[in-house]
Structure formats: C-alpha cells, structure tokens
Amino acid sequence: NHALTDWGLMAEFAATTGLRQGEQRPLTWGDLDLDEGFVSITHSMEDEFYDTENTKSGRLTGEYKTREVELSDPLIAKLKEWYIYCGRPAQDTLVWSSRSGHFISSSRFREKMREVCNRLNLEQVHWHELRHFYAGDQLQRVAVKEVSYLLGHSSSTVTERVYGHWIKDEIGRKRRREAANNSTLYVAGGAL
Numbered sequence: 197n198h199a200l201t202d203w204g205l206m207a208e209f210a211a212t213t214g215l216r217q218g219e220q221r222p223l224t225w226g227d228l229d230l231d232e233g234f235v236s237i238t239h240s241m242e243d244e245f246y247d248t249e250n251t252k253s254g255r256l257t258g259e260y261k262t263r264e265v266e267l268s269d270p271l272i273a274k275l276k277e278w279y280i281y282c283g284r285p286a287q288d289t290l291v292w293s294s295r296s297g298h299f300i301s302s303s304r305f306r307e308k309m310r311e312v313c314n315r316l317n318l319e320q321v322h323w324h325e326l327r328h329f330y331a332g333d334q335l336q337r338v339a340v341k342e343v344s345y346l347l348g349h350s351s352s353t354v355t356e357r358v359y360g361h362w363i364k365d366e367i368g369r370k371r372r373r374e375a376a377n378n379s380t381l382y383v384a385g386g387a388l
Contacts, residue, residue: 201292201300203308205274207326213265214330214347216240217323221299225279226287230272234264237348241299265346331359 210220218240227236267275279285294300305323313320327347334343344355 201294202278203312205278206292207323208271208274210323210326211329212268212271214327214334215265216327216348217302217305219348221292221302223291224288225285225291228267228275228291230267230276230279233267233269233272235267236262236264238262241302263345263348328359331355335359 206220209215210217213220213235215223215235215237219237221241222239223235227238228234229236275291278291282289290297290299292300294304309321309323312318331343331347334346340355341352343359344352347355349355349358
C-alpha cells in the first residue's frame with residue numbers, strides 16, 4: 197500500500213493545465229478523459245475541506261462552475277502510463293493519493309516544493325507559480341476571455357487584474373488578437 201504520488205507528473209500537470217492545487221488534489225480518474233484529451237474541473241479543496249458545492253471563495257461560480265481544460269498529447273501519454281502503473285483504478289479513485297489512499301494534504305505540496313528547491317539550490321517557489329506559468333503561456337497565444345475560462349476566473353476582469361503585466365506584451369497582444377478571430381471555445385451553448 198504505497199503512496200500513489202508522482203510529484204514530477206503532478207507538477208507537469210499543474211504547469212500545463214493551470215489547475216489550482218485545490219482543484220488538482222481531489223481529481224479522480226473519472227475527471228480525466230484521456231481519449232478526448234481534457235480534464236473536467238467540477239470541485240475544489242481548501243486544506244482538508246472538500247467543496248462539492250463549488251463555493252470556495254466564489255472561485256467556481258456562475259458559468260465557470262464546471263470547466264474543461266485540454267491536455268497536451270505528451271501529458272496524456274504520461275497519464276495513461278500512470279493509470280496502468282496504478283493498476284487501472286476505478287473512475288472514482290483519486291489520480292494522486294496519500295499512503296492511506298486519501299487526499300494529499302496541502303502542506304505536503306509546500307514541503308515538496310521546498311525540498312526540490314533546496315536540492316537544486318534554487319530560490320523558493322510555490323506550487324501556485326506553476327499556475328502562473330500556464331497563464332503566462334496561454335496569454336501569449338489566446339484571447340484573455342478564453343484564458344479567463346481556462347483558469348476558472350469569474351470574469352476576464354479578474355484575469356486582467358492578476359496578469360495585466362503579461363497582457364500588455366505586444367507580441368502576446370498580436371497572437372491573442374489572431375486567436376480571438378479564430379476562437380472555437382464555447383460555453384453553455386454560446387461563444388465566449
């Protein structure tokens with residue numbers, strides 16, 4: 197009964213999906229569609245509180261209550277390998293779990309990041325910075341409104357307030373304008 201945790205894969209997942217730690221911790225295999233290539237975010241956690249009503253600080257409200265974020269092909273391949281390594285678990289099984297099969301505590305994420313930074317002799321970074329990496333990358337390529345949806349922000353105003361320094365980048369502005377003209381992202385039957 198070993199811990200089913202691959203911290204490298206978890207970090208890659210966070211950096212390529214932009215999920216908050218509290219959204220990543222309660223993910224089950226049923227939340228992942230590895231054939232279609234996306235993750236559904238329908239709930240979150242704060243410390244040890246499991247939020248099935250999506251009310252955590254108003255983060256998952258309104259039209260953003262449930263969202264889907266695309267997975268890259270390399271990440272899908274690694275997740276499929278992880279699924280096999282874990283023994284092809286049931287859909288309601290956590291993707292990553294503690295030794296006892298429960299949620300990984302939020303403090304464990306801080307400990308692991310501190311351990312890795314110390315080992316590599318790097319300035320301390322936090323798990324949430326993987327989300328910022330994702331946001332910065334997406335803001336170079338797609339419209340702000342689409343990034344807002346992918347991050348689960350209540351509005352694009354929130355995204356602009358948090359990531360305004362990236363939004364003002366001229367190259368990113370041109371790419372986002374092109375992406376906005378070609379956007380295919382739809383929510384609740386209507387285009388964003």
